[in-house]
Amino acid sequence: MARDIDDLPKNAANYTALTPLWFLDRAATVHPDRRSLVHGAVAFTWRQTYRRCRRLASALSRRSVGLGSTVAVIAPNVPALFEAHFGVPMAGAVVNCVNIRLNAPTVAFLLGHSSSAVIMVDQEFFPLAEEALKILAEKSDKNYKPPLLIVIADENCDPRTLKYALGKGAIEYDKFLETGDPEFAWKPPEDEWQSITLGYTSGTTASPKGVVLSHRGAYLMSVSGPLVWGMNEGAIYLWTLPMFHCNGWCFTWSLAALCGTSICLRQVTAEAVYSAIAKYGVTHFCAAPVVLNTIVNAAPEETILPLPHTVHVMTAGAAPPPSVLFAMSQKGFRVTHTYGLSETYGPSTICAWKPEWDSLPPEQQARLNARQGVRYTALEGLDVVSTQDMKPVPADGKTVGEIVMRGNAIMKGYLKNPKANEETFAGGWFHSGDLGVKHPDGYIEIKDRSKDIIISGGENISSVEVENILYSHPAILEVSVVARPDVRWGESPCAFVTPKPGVDKSDERRLAEDIMKFCREKMPAYWVPKSVIFGPLPKTATGKIQKHVLRAKAKEMGPVKYSKL
Incomplete structure (x- = not known):
């Protein structure tokens, strides 16, 4: 049997489990006074964000919420949701970000399926959480124990809603943080395969599946995203993409790695996007093509053109029409097209721009940029294979097959669903369910979902x-x-x-x-x-x-x- 050149073992000095939680510790050390997050009239520095996340981890730990526990968060893009991405796993628990547009029966299913011990809910969505919990209680047995309920309030809070929630036994989020230690000595996971988040498939199918992600994968993908995008240290990032969607495509953690600044938006409109660019100097944001379509079709009075500087946009979530990409470029946005799924930590392929495309007509550039492209740095395998025998299709841009992936960018699996795991990992690949072609230059392009x-x-x-x-x-x-x-x-x-x-x-x-x-x-x-x-x-x-x-x-x-x- 072949051996390595040495027999040197791992030890505490040269090995630790990969986790994106260390990014926050570093940001608070390197740029303690730099703004970490802005939301309306509220602004925090990296020092403050780190202390708040440690308080959250401490407060959860004091209530026996840790390894093996799940904390659900039902909230739009507000500071508490950002903080949960660090504070919850710092306690050893798993954060489950819930889609705020789901109905109460579906939310009840998610809460029950994930066995959530704690629910953090923005006051705007407290009625949704209350109805979901009522449904869950009715369907549970006599041993059912209601989860700890934490309500998130901010300057937009309706005091009547908050008073009602508190009367129902909820704890206000900032009051909850006060019960925690800002110097809490959190520990990284012993095993980087430990789960960090749970997210359910987007609801475009009838049966949501719980996608389990690891600390290792989250670390690699939160570094890989900025790397392939060319995102710089100190970036000013606008949260148009919901943080609850694939953990904000891992940019929740990326922003800490880059010591950047997050600008939160509770409501996303074209006017709000242009306003944030002008007011805060936003350099980057992510959005589905439908949001880009809203931006390019905004009324003149809602826009600020020409843009004061180049704004970099990452788009994914659906295949963007070339016409929309062309219109965005005409307005001064630099759009990077990516593709992925909840099961791949969000985007995991990128239509990497080639210098030789610079001299092409804009319309042709848009057509090339509409392809799904090549794999992320942290994705080791990407191919288009025959749905009959899983053999790679020819790179002719015509032969349709299924897009498959493998590597560190792939989920651990679906929670409590062995049958789905067996099917999705068949043949040693993750099966995306998307049909596409492979072009002569190796770039893939989606043609459709198999069911579409x-x-x-x-x-x-x-x-x-x-x-x-x-x-x-x-x-x-x-x-x-x-x-x-x-x-x-x-x-x-x-x-x-x-x-x-x-x-x-x-x-x-x-x-x-x-x-x-x-x-x-x-x-x-x-x-x-x-x-x-x-x-x-x-x-x-x-x-x-x-x-x-x-x-x-x-x-x-x-x-x-x-x-x-």
Whole structure:
């Protein structure tokens, strides 16, 4: 058996478990007086943030919340949610960030499935938490023990809601911190495989699965993200992306590693984004394509153009239309396109920009940048394989297969779900469920989710490609294309469209005919939507359009019929 060149063992001086918690300790040492976080009239330094997180860890520990415990947080982008990413695991527990747009029955399921011992809830969402806990109690046995309830209040707090919550036995968050020690001697995990967070799949499917992430993976991905993005020390980061979504794509921890400044937004609007850029000098933010679409279509009075400096934007969560990427670049934003899933700590591939693209026409640059790209530094394996035998597809940009990944950027697994783990890790790869192609330069490109492919007359239609063309129509603000039953073709594309403000919607039939005519000029005939439906699109809190809702609606509408068959 082959041996290493030495037999030197690990010891306390040369080895410790990887964890992103050390980033906070370092930030408080290197830049103690630099602003760590700003939220309205509230601002903290890194010294203060470290002390507050240690107080949180101490207060939890004094209530026997530690290794094996889960702490749920139901909150928008407020300081307490940022602090929970450090304070909860400093106590040895796992932080479970809950999507604030879920309904009470789903939240009840998550709280019960995760066995959450503590619930930290922003006062705005206290009614949601209260209803969820009531449902959970009704479904539990007689030994059910209600979790400790902590309510988060800030300058926007309705005092009546806070008073009501306190009357129900909740503890106010800052009062809870006062019970903790700001010099709490927290310890890193003994094993870096220890769980640090639990996050449930986004709700685009009917059955949320609990994604378990490790300290090791969180450390590597929180360093890998800024590295591939070229994010600098001291970055000023705007929280447009929900922190509860894949732990803010690990940038909660990255900001501590970079000793940067977080600007929190409770409500995300185009005007708020432009205002923060002007007021705080924001250098970076992350957002789903739907948010970018809002920014490029903002009214002139909501914008600040030209931008005072280059603002770097990372986008993921859905395939961004090239037209939106082009419009963002025209306004002075530098957009980096990434791709990933909850199971990969958020983005884990990046459309790495190549210098030779600089001389290309802007429209071609946008098309290249719309691809999902190559793997992150911390992702060891990325490929597109045949769904039949898992062999790599040729790098021809045409042959469709499933995108698979492996390495340190992959989750530990789904909580209490061995069957799903067996399926998702089959063959030694993580199966994304996304269908894509591999280009000659090695860059991958998503064509669709396997369940979103439209099979019309035996031909496969990529809903993403149809949507990308539709986004270039001057009247369309948002669009999603799904399969609708069709008496002639089995299925045909159905486009759900939100028109831009100012578009005349009085004659929807004429507008639909105009869109179909536009499509006939831009795409193969069998791709053209046979029906166009107008209205707002259902979305998750992270900006993903809920296609399963639209598919159900298209099915309820019944099949497309023809006057002559």
